[in-house]
Amino acid sequence: MFPERVLSGMRPTGLLHLGHYHGVLKNWVKLQTEYPCLFFVADWHALTTHYETPQIIEENVWDMVIDWLAAGIDPSQATLFIQSRVPEHAELHLLLSMSTPLGWLERVPTYKDQQEKLHDKDLATYGFLGYPLLQSADILIYRATQVPVGEDQVPHIELTREIARRFNNLYGKEPGFEEKALEAAKKLGSKRAKLYLDLRNRYQEQGEDTALEQAKAMLGDSQNLSLADRERLFGYLEGGRKLILAEPKAMLTEASRMPGLDGQKMSKSYQNTISLRETPENISLKIRKMPTDPQRVRRTDPGDPEKCPVWQLHEIYSDERQKNWVQEGCKSAGIGCLECKEPIIDAVVRELTPMRERAAYYSEDPSMVRNIIADGCERARELAQETMREVRESMGLDYS
Known part of the structure; x- marks a missing residue:
């Protein structure tokens, strides 16, 4: 292992x-x-x-x-x-x-x-x-x-x-593999070597998966084995081959799926991204320009959050109380689209501020x-x- x-x-x-x-x-x-x-x-x-x-x-x-x-x-x-x-x-x-x-x-x-x-x-x-x-x-x-x-x-x-x-x-198929594995087993100490061989027999002859897991755990805990000996013993457990590469x-x-500014998946190819180094001013500008429910032509028109890309961002950044505020306010026209976007702007700015500061530190x-x-x-x-x-x-x- x-x-x-x-x-x-x-x-x-x-x-x-x-x-x-x-x-x-x-x-x-x-x-x-x-x-x-x-x-x-x-x-x-x-x-x-x-x-x-x-x-x-x-x-x-x-x-x-x-x-x-x-x-x-x-x-x-x-x-x-x-x-x-x-x-x-x-x-x-x-x-x-x-x-x-x-x-x-x-x-x-x-x-x-x-x-x-x-x-x-x-x-x-x-x-x-x-x-x-x-x-x-x-x-x-x-x-x-x-x-x-x-x-x-x-x-x-x-x-x-x-x-x-x-x-x-x-x-x-290492030449003399079995002999080398048995020599490696001796390095476990006589008591643990005997247990190892017993567990190997129980797995190979009776198919006891628990015996295999127990033997692997014992080998994993053994501190006095070289990497090559450890691999031989793991390979010897399940057959006659050394495990060279791990599966x-x-x-x-x-x-x-992080939604982009247009509701599609965020991707450079769609030009709908907010970079990790975006300034608060750019974040505000980009989110304020986001499209909303096309049925909300006027401030007094009720809308449907499910048809609005901004709602997808609320699902990532807002708690239940704020989501309920969006659902009720949008459907009743109690809040306008710009009001709906403000908590998202605040959340994204809050998330990216420490990243932008660290990026500036390393860039310098x-x-x-x-x-x-x-x-x-x-x-x-x-x-x-x-x-x-x-x-x-x-x-x-x-x-x-």
């Missing part, structure tokens, strides 16, 4: 908006207090669809990192790094590509979906076809056990699990941001190199 570890990444798209915060970053801030977390800038992934305009990527990278820090991602709690600064991602991607069936990549649901959505781009490239495999390498290189995703991304995690399983099956689980995140000292990323890249690379040493050894590529 591998230690609990969360990994998530984001393509560099420049300045982030409230949709990014409520959809991803708010969850990251929570996760960093509960698990060891690695959050990375997926700059190579940006090239799969923007290979013709790479010049925009660098500025987008640093803008996005500043917004992560502004949103509350803490480099003392989580590891922040840039994908391309850890070249082991590319090496593992290459090695995994040797044994990944082409059909597995072609069946990924987002492959054809993205081709249709981005029909104006030439996506008949290997990079675009292979991006789910690069995504798998991003996860497997850190032996992440949990990956926070929405439901639409679950097939990517299932693909990653299949790739890890296939790799372990192909390359976990990650999808950590389903609550679907959070770019070297601090680069140092944070340099430290994160170093920590990430140490983990990646550890995995690659075992991958190369298992594939017979560790010769000199």
Whole structure:
């Protein structure tokens, strides 16, 4: 069993908006207090669809990192790094590509979906076809056990699990594996080694899942095992193979659709966003200009909140008392549309003020941001190199 570890990444798209915060970053801030977390800038992934305009990527990278820090991602709690600064991602991607069936990549649901959505781009490239495999390498290189995703991304995690399983099956056949596993068991101490072997027999001969879980828990608590010995013993529990790559689980995140200023999903492509660094003046101006129920032509006309984009924001920012005030006031024409918008303006300003201040602090000292990323890249690379040493050894590529 591998230690609990969360990994998530984001393509560099420049300045982030409230949709990014409520959809991803708010969850990251929570996760960093509960698990060891690695959050990375997926700059190579940006090239799969923007290979013709790479010049925009660098500025987008640093803008996005500043917004992560502004949103509350803490480099003392989580590891922040840039994908391309850890070249082991590319090496593992290459090695995994040797044994990944082409059909597995072609069946990924987002492959054809993205081709249709981005029909104006030439996506008949290997990079675009292979991006789910690069995504798998991003996860497997850190032996992440949990990956926070929405439901639409679950097939990517299932693909990653299949790739890890296939790799372990192909390359976990270590010469003298059983002898090495039994030697490793002795390091548990005679009493615990006997219990381990008893639990293994009960699982393999009688299919006792509780015996398997008990053995895994015991190994997880053992402090005197090397990582290689621990992996051998976990592999020996379930069969005769060493577990080299971890099979990650999808950590389903609550679907959070942040409505934009026009009622559609908030997105730069719709030009309906409020950025995390928006000034109070701009926030007020943008929300005041929001369209409302088209039936409310005059102040005295009653309206229907369900037909108004502003109501969608009340559902996110308002408590029950305020929602009732909106429902009653709108339907009776007791309040006007500008009155209805004021609490939303106040709530968004209140939410973004500390973020804007933190963003200004980091923007004024770019070297601090680069140092944070340099430290994160170093920590990430140490983990990646550890995995690659075992991958190369298992594939017979560790010769000199």
